[in-house]
Amino acid sequence: MKTKSILLGALMCLMVFIMTACSGSVEDSEDAMLIMKFTEFENQSQVIGVNIVYKIDITDDTAGQPYQSFPANKGEEIKKKVALGNYTISVIVFKDYIDGEEFARGYSDGVVKVKPGENRVPILFNLVKSVPLTVTPLGGTHTVTENPFKITLTSEPGVLVGYTLIGAQSGSGSFTGGGQISLTTVGTTTLNAIAHGNPPLQENQPFTGGYTLNTAWTATVDNSANTTAIDFDFILPLPAGYLSAADISVPVGSGTFTKGGLTRSSDGKTWTLAITPTVAGSSVIQVNIVKAGIVSGNKQVTIYGGFPLWIAVTNSTFGSSAINAIVYGNNKFVAACIDGKIVYSVTE
Numbered sequence: 001m002k003t004k005s006i007l008l009g010a011l012m013c014l015m016v017f018i019m020t021a022c023s024g025s026v027e028d029s030e031d032a033m034l035i036m037k038f039t040e041f042e043n044q045s046q047v048i049g050v051n052i053v054y055k056i057d058i059t060d061d062t063a064g065q066p067y068q069s070f071p072a073n074k075g076e077e078i079k080k081k082v083a084l085g086n087y088t089i090s091v092i093v094f095k096d097y098i099d100g101e102e103f104a105r106g107y108s109d110g111v112v113k114v115k116p117g118e119n120r121v122p123i124l125f126n127l128v129k130s131v132p133l134t135v136t137p138l139g140g141t142h143t144v145t146e147n148p149f150k151i152t153l154t155s156e157p158g159v160l161v162g163y164t165l166i167g168a169q170s171g172s173g174s175f176t177g178g179g180q181i182s183l184t185t186v187g188t189t190t191l192n193a194i195a196h197g198n199p200p201l202q203e204n205q206p207f208t209g210g211y212t213l214n215t216a217w218t219a220t221v222d223n224s225a226n227t228t229a230i231d232f233d234f235i236l237p238l239p240a241g242y243l244s245a246a247d248i249s250v251p252v253g254s255g256t257f258t259k260g261g262l263t264r265s266s267d268g269k270t271w272t273l274a275i276t277p278t279v280a281g282s283s284v285i286q287v288n289i290v291k292a293g294i295v296s297g298n299k300q301v302t303i304y305g306g307f308p309l310w311i312a313v314t315n316s317t318f319g320s321s322a323i324n325a326i327v328y329g330n331n332k333f334v335a336a337c338i339d340g341k342i343v344y345s346v347t348e
Contacts, residue, residue, distance in 0.1 A: 031116045034058070036078040036089075041106070041125050052093050052103060054078075061086040061111050071098055087112045091123055131159055131205050133195035139209025143295055145216050147235050148182035155195040155205075163193040168213075186236050186293030188212045219287050219299040227257075227303040230273045230287065234294070237268030243291060248273060251298055253285025256305070277305030 038054070054072040059065070062085055072078050091106035106125040134154040142149060155161050155178055162174040168187030183189055188210050195205040215236035222229040232248075245262045260274030277283070283305065286298040321337035328334075333345040 032082055032084050032114050033118050034078075034080045034082055034087075034089075034112070034114065035118055035120045036123060037076075038091075038106075038123060038125075041093075041104075041123075042074055050103065051096050053096070053098055055092045055094065055098055057090045057092075058082065059088045059090075061088050082114055084114055084116065087114060089121060089123065091125075093125070131155060131195045131197040131203065133161065133193065133205040133207055135191075135193065135207050135209065139191065139211050141212040141214065143216060144186075144213050144235050148184045149211075149213055149236075151181045151183065151191065151211070152178070153181065153193055153207075154178040160196040161193060162196065163191060166190045166192070167210075183211060183213060184236060186213050186215050186238065214293055214295045216295050217289065217299075219301050221301050221303055224302075224304055226306045227275060227277055230275060230301060230303075232271045232273065232289065234269050234271070238264070238271070238293075239268060240264060242268075242293075243271055243289070245273060247289055247291045249288045249290055251286050251288060252300075253283055253303075255279075256283035256285055257303055275303065277303055280305045 036056075042052070052074050054074075056068075056070055056072055056078065057066065058068040058080070060067040067082070067087060068080060070080070087108075088111055089108040092102060093104040093106065095101040095103045104125050106123040108121055109124055112119065112121050132155055134152075136152045136154075153161050153163065153175075157177045160174060160176055161178065162172070163181060164172040165181070165183075167189040169183055169185040169189045173181075181191065190208065190210045193207045197203050197205070213236065215234045215238075217232055217234045220231050220233070221227045222231065243262060243264075245259050248259070248262070256279045257275040257277045260276065262274075263272050265271070281304070282302050284300060284302050286300050288296060288298045290296060321339040321341055324336050324338045326333060326335045334342060335344075336342045
């Protein structure tokens with residue numbers, strides 16, 4: 001009996017040992033530990049002033065089932081006991097609180113094979129949203145009423161914004177956070193801009209837009225007694241040779257004057273058309289410019305062909321004699337009375 005009792009006790013001890021050894025679970029053991037720390041990512045986060053929290057999901061890659069899900073705070077070294085096996089890890093980064101605005105996503109680089117002891121796991125992060133870049137106004141055709149025409153680029157504080165200009169106007173530059181670009185040339189200029197993010201937190205944000213500028217203009221005459229020229233003033237300067245007298249049309253009043261030459265001011269903003277009136281007195285006319293880069297539209301001006309001034313011919317005053325006829329010729333008006341007396345006009 002004593003021998004049987006000893007054998008039975010030994011058998012029970014052996015069964016307990018086998019059950020413990022074969023359990024396969026090390027949830028309560030520190031022999032298998034996942035360690036994650038997001039120091040580099042957090043340093044980048046602080047640069048742009050973002051408060052973040054993490055939601056970490058560990059998936060059993062072998063079983064294809066969720067294994068653990070838990071939150072973590074900024075600045076923590078994350079340690080989690082797991083069973084030996086293969087896992088994938090994903091991280092969602094939220095602004096301020098879990099399930100708030102999603103800021104970024106992270107993931108393990110492939111399958112993590114957990115071995116006994118400490119297993120440090122690097123996590124790769126991608127931003128959910130790009131760094132902002134606002135451009136005002138957008139590309140298109142624009143009528144320019146102020147010089148220069150300004151384009152405003154806006155991003156976040158500290159973000160480097162670079163740009164290039166190609167086409168009618170060329171150039172390049174950069175500024176931090178935001179700034180303005182000045183266009184001063186008629187025609188089409190393509191703007192290429194990019195806001196440089198801070199990887200891995202931010203992706204670059206590019207912009208491309210074509211700006212076609214048409215300059216507004218006004219028309220004035222040189223004087224109100226005897227007009228010799230019409231001045232065309234443009235908001236944006238025009239390069240030498242851009243205009244000719246043939247580009248200037250006269251929808252109303254074309255028979256009241258003849259065109260001469262067209263000259264350009266040194267800054268290209270004023271172009272002067274020489275004219276010779278063919279009608280005495282004032283004439284209301286309309287002029288227009290038909291040329292790419294210039295806003296088309298009739299402008300009304302009044303030109304003056306000189307005012308007639310009547311003077312009496314010596315010893316030929318009319319007195320009480322009646323005027324018999326008035327004629328015009330050789331740029332003069334001549335009046336004759338029935339007694340042979342005449343007067344003629346002169347211009348001043």
